[in-house]
Amino acid sequence: MHGLGNDFVIVDGRAQPFRPSADAIRLICDRHVGIGGDQLLVIEEPSVPQTHGRMRIYNVDGTEAETCLNATRCVVRLLIDESGRDSLLLETLGGLVEGSRCSGERIALRLEAPRWEWDAIPLAAPRDTLKLDLASGPLHWPTAVSLGNPHLVCFVESRDAVDVPRWAPALQNDPLLPEGANVGVAELVAPDRLRLVVWERPGILTRACGSGACAAVLAARRRGLTSERRVTVEMPGGLLEVAVREDGGLVLTGPAAVAFAGQLPEHLQDTGPKMKERQP
Numbered sequence: 001m002h003g004l005g006n007d008f009v010i011v012d013g014r015a016q017p018f019r020p021s022a023d024a025i026r027l028i029c030d031r032h033v034g035i036g037g038d039q040l041l042v043i044e045e046p047s048v049p050q051t052h053g054r055m056r057i058y059n060v061d062g063t064e065a066e067t068c069l070n071a072t073r074c075v076v077r078l079l080i081d082e083s084g085r086d087s088l089l090l091e092t093l094g095g096l097v098e099g100s101r102c103s104g105e106r107i108a109l110r111l112e113a114p115r116w117e118w119d120a121i122p123l124a125a126p127r128d129t130l131k132l133d134l135a136s137g138p139l140h141w142p143t144a145v146s147l148g149n150p151h152l153v154c155f156v157e158s159r160d161a162v163d164v165p166r167w168a169p170a171l172q173n174d175p176l177l178p179e180g181a182n183v184g185v186a187e188l189v190a191p192d193r194l195r196l197v198v199w200e201r202p203g204i205l206t207r208a209c210g211s212g213a214c215a216a217v218l219a220a221r222r223r224g225l226t227s228e229r230r231v232t233v234e235m236p237g238g239l240l241e242v243a244v245r246e247d248g249g250l251v252l253t254g255p256a257a258v259a260f261a262g263q264l265p266e267h268l269q270d271t272g273p274k275m276k277e278r279q280p
């Protein structure tokens, strides 16, 4: 499935648990010799009462991510299609997310309030997360925010003028960020419209990033660049709508599309050494 071209291999691990090794994850996500995708997701049985499923998110290098909001919309759509429910609650490492269908392919996610404290990002040392004293070429003074996963957002005059693969890795891998960070390069084109591109962990440029879109809107508001509560975020793959609720939580709305479905071939179901899983 994909959300604006941010694409995923989704394995149903409910009837038959699927705990892939790091090698298997890398192979499945490989666009040349595997299936290909920006992340691998595994749907599991819920472990918390009142929730309808649990989702694990693996990056292309085999590491586990806490949050992926384009992927969450896709899994919500799958589970809604399957169950006939109007809305459901999904468990992720990054927290609980409530998802509902707006119409057709459009799915809305209700998210808990983001975290701004330095140790929630996490940073290696106390800092004011509004503007971190970091720079790489035209990217400087990023704002840090956690949507369950860590984000840095840099504001620039022109998003398209920045050579993101050249400059973003230095910020992503700065020692101040022990877990790394997704690096958003954002241009405010109107109070209610941002243009954004995200250099995601572990070093890939994606066509869209749901948590990155939320991070950019939150950072723009916190820096006083806009006071709008509803902002459209334009990414290379298309548009996402972010609304900031009165209670500080968010609603993210966008499409979730099916590309194809099939059976995972045996050679991609590696049973080798398991990766260390993150704990909630």
Ligand SMILES: N[C@@H](CCC[C@H](N)C(=O)O)C(=O)O
Residues within 6 Å of the ligand: 006, 039, 059, 065, 066, 067, 068, 069, 070, 071, 149, 150, 182, 200, 201, 202, 206, 208, 209, 210, 211, 212
């Ligand atoms: N594409 C995602 C974010 C995926 C996880 C990220 N690479 C990380 O390591 O935090 C989204 O839509 O939110």
